[in-house]
Amino acid sequence: MSLLPTATVATIARHAGQRVTLAGWVYHKTEKGKLIFILLRDGSGTIQCVTFKKNVSEATFATAQALTQESSCRITGSVRADERAPGGYELDVEEIELIGPSHDYPITPKEHGVEFLMEHRHLWVRSSKQHAILRIRAEVIAAAQEWLNEQGFVRFDTPILTATAAEGTTNLFATDYFDLGKAYLAQTGQLYVEAGMMAFGRVYCFGPTFRAEKSKTRRHLTEFWMIEPEVAFADHEDNMRLQEQFVSAIVARVLDRRREDLKVLERDTTVLEQVVPPFPRITYDQAIELIASHQGEVEGADPLPWGEDFGAPHETLIASKFDRPVFVERFPSAVKAFYMQPDPNRPEVALCADLLAPEGYGEIIGGSQRIHDPVLLEQRIREHGLRIEDYEWYLDLRRYGTVPHSGFGMGIERVVAWITGTRHIRETIPFPRQLYRIYP
Amino acid sequence: MSLLPTATVATIARHAGQRVTLAGWVYHKTEKGKLIFILLRDGSGTIQCVTFKKNVSEATFATAQALTQESSCRITGSVRADERAPGGYELDVEEIELIGPSHDYPITPKEHGVEFLMEHRHLWVRSSKQHAILRIRAEVIAAAQEWLNEQGFVRFDTPILTATAAEGTTNLFATDYFDLGKAYLAQTGQLYVEAGMMAFGRVYCFGPTFRAEKSKTRRHLTEFWMIEPEVAFADHEDNMRLQEQFVSAIVARVLDRRREDLKVLERDTTVLEQVVPPFPRITYDQAIELIASHQGEVEGADPLPWGEDFGAPHETLIASKFDRPVFVERFPSAVKAFYMQPDPNRPEVALCADLLAPEGYGEIIGGSQRIHDPVLLEQRIREHGLRIEDYEWYLDLRRYGTVPHSGFGMGIERVVAWITGTRHIRETIPFPRQLYRIYP
Ligand SMILES: [Mg+2]
Numbered sequence: 035m036s037l038l039p040t041a042t043v044a045t046i047a048r049h050a051g052q053r054v055t056l057a058g059w060v061y062h063k064t065e066k067g068k069l070i071f072i073l074l075r076d077g078s079g080t081i082q083c084v085t086f087k088k089n090v091s092e093a094t095f096a097t098a099q100a101l102t103q104e105s106s107c108r109i110t111g112s113v114r115a116d117e118r119a120p121g122g123y124e125l126d127v128e129e130i131e132l133i134g135p136s137h138d139y140p141i142t143p144k145e146h147g148v149e150f151l152m153e154h155r156h157l158w159v160r161s162s163k164q165h166a167i168l169r170i171r172a173e174v175i176a177a178a179q180e181w182l183n184e185q186g187f188v189r190f191d192t193p194i195l196t197a198t199a200a201e202g203t204t205n206l207f208a209t210d211y212f213d214l215g216k217a218y219l220a221q222t223g224q225l226y227v228e229a230g231m232m233a234f235g236r237v238y239c240f241g242p243t244f245r246a247e248k249s250k251t252r253r254h255l256t257e258f259w260m261i262e263p264e265v266a267f268a269d270h271e272d273n274m275r276l277q278e279q280f281v282s283a284i285v286a287r288v289l290d291r292r293r294e295d296l297k298v299l300e301r302d303t304t305v306l307e308q309v310v311p312p313f314p315r316i317t318y319d320q321a322i323e324l325i326a327s328h329q330g331e332v333e334g335a336d337p338l339p340w341g342e343d344f345g346a347p348h349e350t351l352i353a354s355k356f357d358r359p360v361f362v363e364r365f366p367s368a369v370k371a372f373y374m375q376p377d378p379n380r381p382e383v384a385l386c387a388d389l390l391a392p393e394g395y396g397e398i399i400g401g402s403q404r405i406h407d408p409v410l411l412e413q414r415i416r417e418h419g420l421r422i423e424d425y426e427w428y429l430d431l432r433r434y435g436t437v438p439h440s441g442f443g444m445g446i447e448r449v450v451a452w453i454t455g456t457r458h459i460r461e462t463i464p465f466p467r468q469l470y471r472i473y474p
Numbered sequence: 475m476s477l478l479p480t481a482t483v484a485t486i487a488r489h490a491g492q493r494v495t496l497a498g499w500v501y502h503k504t505e506k507g508k509l510i511f512i513l514l515r516d517g518s519g520t521i522q523c524v525t526f527k528k529n530v531s532e533a534t535f536a537t538a539q540a541l542t543q544e545s546s547c548r549i550t551g552s553v554r555a556d557e558r559a560p561g562g563y564e565l566d567v568e569e570i571e572l573i574g575p576s577h578d579y580p581i582t583p584k585e586h587g588v589e590f591l592m593e594h595r596h597l598w599v600r601s602s603k604q605h606a607i608l609r610i611r612a613e614v615i616a617a618a619q620e621w622l623n624e625q626g627f628v629r630f631d632t633p634i635l636t637a638t639a640a641e642g643t644t645n646l647f648a649t650d651y652f653d654l655g656k657a658y659l660a661q662t663g664q665l666y667v668e669a670g671m672m673a674f675g676r677v678y679c680f681g682p683t684f685r686a687e688k689s690k691t692r693r694h695l696t697e698f699w700m701i702e703p704e705v706a707f708a709d710h711e712d713n714m715r716l717q718e719q720f721v722s723a724i725v726a727r728v729l730d731r732r733r734e735d736l737k738v739l740e741r742d743t744t745v746l747e748q749v750v751p752p753f754p755r756i757t758y759d760q761a762i763e764l765i766a767s768h769q770g771e772v773e774g775a776d777p778l779p780w781g782e783d784f785g786a787p788h789e790t791l792i793a794s795k796f797d798r799p800v801f802v803e804r805f806p807s808a809v810k811a812f813y814m815q816p817d818p819n820r821p822e823v824a825l826c827a828d829l830l831a832p833e834g835y836g837e838i839i840g841g842s843q844r845i846h847d848p849v850l851l852e853q854r855i856r857e858h859g860l861r862i863e864d865y866e867w868y869l870d871l872r873r874y875g876t877v878p879h880s881g882f883g884m885g886i887e888r889v890v891a892w893i894t895g896t897r898h899i900r901e902t903i904p905f906p907r908q909l910y911r912i913y914p
C-alpha cells in the first residue's frame with residue numbers, strides 16, 4: 035500500500051472541508067493541556083495540525099505527545115479554513131502515524147555557528163530560511179531556462195571534461211583521462227556554445243563550472259552553476275539589451291511566484307520591484323572616476339589607475355550609486371579574456387560589460403561581443419600565450435561562415451544571493467564546495 | 475547598428491507578404507541561369523531564397539553567385555507562400571549581404587567516416603540530422619524539467635566534486651582538492667537528492683555525471699547527463715508509476731513539438747505513439763526464463779544463471795518482446811547498489827526496476843526504493859566494504875525522521891538515442907566524451 039499523502043500543504047486550499055492525509059516532518063510542537071499543536075512541514079509548506087484530546091484515540095494522542103522535532107509522520111484530519119493561520123488553513127487531527135523517530139536533532143531553534151551548520155548541511159536544508167533560499171534558486175533556474183526557450187534559444191550542453199583550458203591554465207581542476215593525458219574541468223562552456231550558436235542561431239548552456247581558486251571570500255565557490263547564452267548576428271548593444279530583459283524577467287517571476295519565500299527571508303522587495311529595463315550603463319572610464327570621487331565611502335574601494343580590474347569593494351561602491359543593476363562597459367582588453375571584440379573606435383578597450391547587482395552583491399553577469407575575424411583571433415591567442423593547436427576547432431568557427439556574435443555568462447549563485455538577500459554565497463547552493471569544504 | 479534579423483525561419487508564417495531580413499548560413503545552392511536558389515539555414519529552420527537576376531542589382535546577383543556552402547549572409551526579401559516549399563514559404567530575394575565567407579568547408583554532401591565527422595564535431599552539429607537530434611535533446615530536457623516542476627518537484631542541484639564515491643570507488647575520475655586530498659567526479663547525485671527529498675518532499679537533480687569506464691560500446695560515454703527524481707513516502711510501485719508517466723509525457727511532447735525533426739531523422743513515429751502507461755512489467759526471474767527460452771535470437775544474449783546481471787544483448791532480447799518500454803523488476807540485491815530496499819517477502823531481491831527502451835536502445839532508467847532503516851543501511855555499507863565515516867551524513871537522513879522513499883535516474887543520451895532512432899549514443903550530445911575522444 036502506498037504511503038503517499040492525499041494532499042500537500044501547497045495545494046491545501048483545494049481540499050478545504052475535506053478529510054486528507056498529509057505526510058511530512060514535525061517542524062515545531064506546542065502542548066497546551068488537552069491541545070497539541072503540531073507544525074507539520076511536508077516540503078511544499080507548513081501547516082498547523084491541531085490535536086484535541088477529545089477528538090482522537092488515546093493512542094493517537096500519545097503519539098502526538100511523543101513526536102519530537104523532525105519526526106516523520108502521516109497525519110489524517112479535516113482541512114479547516116482559519117483566517118488567523120499563516121497559510122489560511124489548519125488541520126483538525128483525527129489520526130497520527132509515526133513513521134520515523136528523531137531523537138536529539140542536531141539543529142535546534144537556538145543559534146548555531148556557521149561551521150556547525152555547514153557540517154550538517156544535509157539537515158540544515160530543512161530549515162525555513164535555507165528552504166526558502168533553495169526554493170528561490172529552483173525558481174531562478176526554471177525562469178532562466180524557460181525564458182530563453184520562449185525566445186527561441188536552444189539548450190546546447192557543453193562538455194565539462196576538456197582537453198585544454200578555455201581562458202588559460204590557472205585555477206583549473208585536472209584529472210587523468212585514460213591514455214589521452216590530462217583533462218580539465220571547464221570554467222565556462224562559452225567556446226563550445228559558440229559552435230552551437232553557428233548551428234542554432236541562439237543557444238545557451240547551463241551546468242556546473244569549476245574554478246580551483248584559493249580564494250575564501252563570501253562570493254566564491256569552487257563549483258558553481260552558470261547559464262551562458264550566445265547569439266549570432268548580435269553586437270555588444272544587442273547583448274546588453276538581452277541581459278536586462280533576461281534578468282528583469284527572472285526577478286519578476288520570483289516576485290510573482292515566490293513571494294512567501296521572500297517574506298520568510300525578510301527580503302525588502304521594493305528594491306526588486308525596481309528591476310526593469312533599461313538598466314543604467316557607465317563605461318569603465320566613468321567607473322574609475324566614480325571610484326576616485328567617492329574615496330573612503332566603501333572600505334577597500336581605493337582609487338585605481340586606468341587599466342586595473344575592480345575588486346569586490348569597487349563593485350560595491352559603483353553599484354551603490356544606482357537603484358537597479360548597472361552595466362560597466364568597455365573594460366581595458368588587457369584585463370579581459372582573449373576572445374573579446376575590441377572597440378573599433380578605441381581598440382584598447384573591449385566591447386564587453388559586467389553587470390553589477392545592487393546592494394553590494396557584486397558581478398552577476400560578464401559578457402561581450404566576440405572576435406569574429408580569424409586573423410585577429412589567432413593573433414590574440416598567440417598574445418595570450420595559448421597554443422594555436424588547441425584552438426584549431428575554435429578558429430574553424432571563424433573560417434567557415436563567421437558572424438559577429440555576442441553572449442554572456444550569468445552565475446546562478448550570485449543572482450540567488452542578490453534576490454534572496456543572502457550575504458554569503460555558500461547558502462545559495464545545496465552543497466557548497468569551497469577551499470576548505472567538500473563534505474558533506 | 476544591429477545585425478539581428480527581422481524574422482526567423484521558424485516563425486516565417488507570421489511575415490507572409492512582408493519584407494524581412496533573414497540572417498544565416500548557406501546550406502545548399504543551385505544555379506539555373508538567371509535563377510539562383512539559396513537554401514538558407516538560420517538555426518531555427520531552412521528556407522529557399524529565390525534570387526531572380528532581373529529583380530536584384532548586379533552586385534547582389536554577383537554576391538549570390540559567389541556564395542559557398544556555409545557562407546554567412548543577411549538576405550532581405552519578401553516572404554511568399556508556396557505550397558510546394560517544404561516549410562510552406564519562400565523568400566523572393568531583393569538584397570544579399572555576405573558576412574563571412576566559407577571556402578572548402580570540410581563537410582560536403584558526400585559521405586564521410588565517423589572519425590572524420592567526430593573530429594569536426596564543432597561543424598558537424600550544423601548538419602540537418604545532427605541538428606534534429608540535438609534539437610530533440612533540448613526538447614527532452616525541457617520536457618523533463620517542466621513536467622517535474624508541474625508535479626511539485628523542486629530542483630535540487632547536487633555536487634559534482636565529492637569526497638567519497640557514492641556507489642564504490644571503481645570507475646571514478648579524481649582530482650586534487652587543495653589540502654583536502656582527492657575529490658571524485660560524481661557518478662550520480664542520488665545520495666544528495668535524498669537529503670533534498672527530506673527537505674522538499676519531492677526533488678530532482680539534473681546535471682552531468684561521470685564514469686571513467688574503459689568501455690567502448692555504442693551505449694557508453696564517460697560524461698553523460700542524468701535526471702534523478704526522488705520522492706518521500708513513495709514505494710517501489712509508486713516509483714514505477716511515476717516513471718511511466720514521466721517517460722510518456724516526454725515522448726508525447728517530442729511528438730507534439732518536434733515532428734519536423736523526427737521527419738528529418740526518418741524516425742518511425744508509430745512506435746513512439748504507443749508509449750503510454752501502463753508499461754509492461756516482468757520480474758528479473760521471468761527475464762532470466764525469457765532469455766533462456768529465446769536462445770539464439772539475439773547475438774550474445776546467452777542464457778544466464780540466476781544472480782548475474784544482464785548485458786546489452788540481453789536487454790535487447792527482453793525489450794524485443796514488448797511494444798513499449800518494459801520494466802524488469804526485483805533484481806538480485808547482489809548486483810545492485812548498496813542502498814536498495816530488499817523485498818520484504820524475499821530479501822535476496824531488491825525493490826528495484828530497470829526500464830528498458832524498445833528496439834534495442836537498452837536501459838534508460840534505473841530506480842529503486844531506498845533502505846530507510848538506519849541499522850540495515852549501516853549493515854549494507856559495511857557489507858559493501860565502504861567506510862562508515864564517509865556515510866555518516868547519509869545515515870543521519872535515517873536517524874532523523876526517516877521515511878520510505880524511492881527514486882530513479884534517467885540517462886538523457888539513452889532516451890534521446892531511443893526517441894530519435896540513433897544507434898550510437900555519441901551523436902546525442904553536442905561534444906561526446908569517450909575512451910578515445912576528448913577533442914574538440
Ligand atoms: Mg569583474
Ligand SMILES: [Mg+2]
Pocket residue numbers: 783784828837
Ligand atoms: Mg542494467
